[in-house]
Amino acid sequence: MLGYLIEKEFKLAFRDAIIPRITLVMPLVIMLVMPLVADMEMKSINICIADSDRSGYSARLTGKIAASPRFVLAGLPATYREAMSSIEAGAADMILEIPFEFERSLASRHTAHVTISANSTDAVRGGMGSSYLTGILNDFARELHEERSPAVGMSAAPAVTVQNMFNLRLDYKTLMIPALMVMLLTLMCGFLPALSIVGEKESGTIEQMNVTPVGKFTFIFAKLIPFWVIGFVTLFIAMTVAALLYGLVPAGSLAVICLLAAIYILAMSGMGLMISNYSNTMQQAMLIMFFFMMIMLMMSGLFTPVSSMPQWAQAVTVIDPLKYFIDAMRLVYLKGSSLSQLGRETAALLVFAAVFNGWAIWSYKKRK
Amino acid sequence: MKTGDTSIRVRDLTKRFGTFTAVDRICFDVKEGEIFGFLGANGAGKTTAMRILCGLSKPTSGEGTVAGCDIADAEQIKRRIGYMSQKFSLYENLKVWENIRLFAGIYGISAKETARRTDEMLERIGFAHGKNALVKSLPLGWKQKLAFSTAIFHHPKIVFLDEPTGGVDPVTRRQFWELICEASERGVTVFVTTHYMDEAEYCHRVSIMVDGRIEALDTPQNLRAKYQANSMDEVFRQLAGKAKRMENCKK
Numbered sequence: 001m002l003g004y005l006i007e008k009e010f011k012l013a014f015r016d017a018i019i020p021r022i023t024l025v026m027p028l029v030i031m032l033v034m035p036l037v038a039d040m041e042m043k044s045i046n047i048c049i050a051d052s053d054r055s056g057y058s059a060r061l062t063g064k065i066a067a068s069p070r071f072v073l074a075g076l077p078a079t080y081r082e083a084m085s086s087i088e089a090g091a092a093d094m095i096l097e098i099p100f101e102f103e104r105s106l107a108s109r110h111t112a113h114v115t116i117s118a119n120s121t122d123a124v125r126g127g128m129g130s131s132y133l134t135g136i137l138n139d140f141a142r143e144l145h146e147e148r149s150p151a152v153g154m155s156a157a158p159a160v161t162v163q164n165m166f167n168l169r170l171d172y173k174t175l176m177i178p179a180l181m182v183m184l185l186t187l188m189c190g191f192l193p194a195l196s197i198v199g200e201k202e203s204g205t206i207e208q209m210n211v212t213p214v215g216k217f218t219f220i221f222a223k224l225i226p227f228w229v230i231g232f233v234t235l236f237i238a239m240t241v242a243a244l245l246y247g248l249v250p251a252g253s254l255a256v257i258c259l260l261a262a263i264y265i266l267a268m269s270g271m272g273l274m275i276s277n278y279s280n281t282m283q284q285a286m287l288i289m290f291f292f293m294m295i296m297l298m299m300s301g302l303f304t305p306v307s308s309m310p311q312w313a314q315a316v317t318v319i320d321p322l323k324y325f326i327d328a329m330r331l332v333y334l335k336g337s338s339l340s341q342l343g344r345e346t347a348a349l350l351v352f353a354a355v356f357n358g359w360a361i362w363s364y365k366k367r368k
Numbered sequence: 369m370k371t372g373d374t375s376i377r378v379r380d381l382t383k384r385f386g387t388f389t390a391v392d393r394i395c396f397d398v399k400e401g402e403i404f405g406f407l408g409a410n411g412a413g414k415t416t417a418m419r420i421l422c423g424l425s426k427p428t429s430g431e432g433t434v435a436g437c438d439i440a441d442a443e444q445i446k447r448r449i450g451y452m453s454q455k456f457s458l459y460e461n462l463k464v465w466e467n468i469r470l471f472a473g474i475y476g477i478s479a480k481e482t483a484r485r486t487d488e489m490l491e492r493i494g495f496a497h498g499k500n501a502l503v504k505s506l507p508l509g510w511k512q513k514l515a516f517s518t519a520i521f522h523h524p525k526i527v528f529l530d531e532p533t534g535g536v537d538p539v540t541r542r543q544f545w546e547l548i549c550e551a552s553e554r555g556v557t558v559f560v561t562t563h564y565m566d567e568a569e570y571c572h573r574v575s576i577m578v579d580g581r582i583e584a585l586d587t588p589q590n591l592r593a594k595y596q597a598n599s600m601d602e603v604f605r606q607l608a609g610k611a612k613r614m615e616n617c618k619k
Binding site: 001003004005007008011012015016203204205207208210211212213214366367368 | 422423424425426442443446447449451453455456457458459460461462466469470471473474475476
């Protein structure tokens with residue numbers, strides 16, 4: 001009986017006008033476009049340097065900033081007021097103000113003040129710009145210090161060394177791609193099963209099924225299988241694109257990824273089926289699905305780290321299946337974690353799969 | 369017509385939705401191989417009653433047996449019946465033979481047997497050429513004849529038909545009823561709802577529901593005689609005219 005139902009689901013899925021195409025197109029588009037657009041690295045920040053000192057040191061600092069690939073010198077206005085008007089006009093993002101007697105202060109008191117002003121209407125750009133600039137200023141300060149007291153060595157300036165591990169080039173794409181794969185699976189395997197059952201409700205075929213001896217477990221299980229296959233096709237396309245285009249291959253084992261993905265797809269499909277049992281129309285199912293998807297995506301740590309969320313939000317992320325799979329994918333891809341190191345994530349995903357599918361079977365009523 | 373044992377037996381069957389009583393203590397028997405017409409105006413409770421008998425809906429109270437099984441045991445009933453709903457319900461994106469294969473497979477008929485019976489059935493209804501057509505490409509008349517043939521494909525004891533000929537042209541309706549009569553002659557009990565009174569004349573016995581209760585139940589001839597009417601149409605209008613439900617709604 002199960003065999004006939006699975007056969008039917010596959011035929012219906014492949015004959016659908018949209019499903020086979022979206023299975024191929026969606027991973028390609030998401031992997032080709034998203035890593036480039038969902039990039040938090042800032043390049044070409046426009047900076048105005050208002051240099052009131054006009055000294056050797058200030059010229060050297062200006063040159064150092066201009067040489068950085070992060071910054072584009074948008075102008076060298078004489079006054080801060082002038083610089084401000086170029087921010088207002090949108091020509092500049094930041095101002096560095098070098099005060100009069102900058103060089104003298106450095107020479108006599110070994111310290112000097114500069115002011116950084118950043119347009120933070122785009123908070124990310126403002127924040128990142130300030131921190132890049134602070135980095136350059138620290139670097140500049142250390143250079144000066146070393147020049148003046150080479151014999152004393154590390155007397156005053158605190159030297160901080162940062163060594164990045166697992167993502168050596170601090171490449172944002174490396175962090176985003178494994179998470180984008182999770183997003184992809186979520187979209188494909190969450191929406192399609194939900195629409196599949198509601199579609200049968202709308203066309204009336206579900207009632208025909210309900211008067212047959214098909215058990216609800218069998219019916220739901222037959223629905224899950226095709227989406228499982230579709231999920232894996234999507235995942236493999238995405239992984240191939242990541243390897244060919246971005247040279248990103250998992251540091252850990254492929255088997256671990258497949259196992260976790262298998263559990264995750266099951267969990268997401270279960271959630272989709274569960275929602276479809278409570279919806280009578282496609283619109284209802286889509287709306288409810290979007291509601292949960294938005295929250296789950298935003299709270300998953302896909303774009304912003306979970307650790308920077310308020311305490312209550314961090315508590316909520318405990319019930320976000322996306323979070324666990326994104327964590328696990330990043331760990332396997334970047335750090336090469338093995339299954340034994342991913343015990344927490346695996347266990348959580350298994351619980352979600354069991355709860356969602358159990359709920360889906362329980363809430364599917366053959367008889368009212 | 370083979371008359372034999374009781375196929376459907378219903379006593380005091382009631383279904384309430386909140387304070388609304390859709391089906392009100394109905395009682396009737398249907399004999400094996402009988403074509404039983406289940407008539408009533410829209411909203412009289414026909415479909416609700418039929419859904420209970422098919423195991424799609426739980427009765428609020430009352431008892432009954434369908435094909436020898438208690439109506440509480442819905443899953444057992446489902447093995448022994450066929451059902452064709454108001455809404456067309458074959459898979460539009462499957463081919464004719466694929467739909468038959470699916471439903472036959474669900475009832476545990478072997479693939480080989482299904483293939484043999486499919487050809488035989490399509491031959492009988494004169495649709496052998498349509499075997500590989502997608503169901504969505506068929507005209508409504510063929511869809512309905514196909515849905516009926518699929519509903520009785522697994523040789524159920526009873527077939528429930530909920531307004532099977534809605535929107536179908538008179539010629540096709542006639543052919544459809546020929547299929548029903550053939551099935552009845554093979555011993556399948558046919559339980560059918562309809563709004564076409566000429567179809568009611570084809571039934572062996574007819575019940576007329578008004579406001580959730582069965583107001584009349586007899587052969588078409590006896591009903592015509594009893595209500596001194598020339599046709600079932602007149603009988604129906606006399607009885608359905610008594611309905612209070614819609615008047616109550618207006619208040």
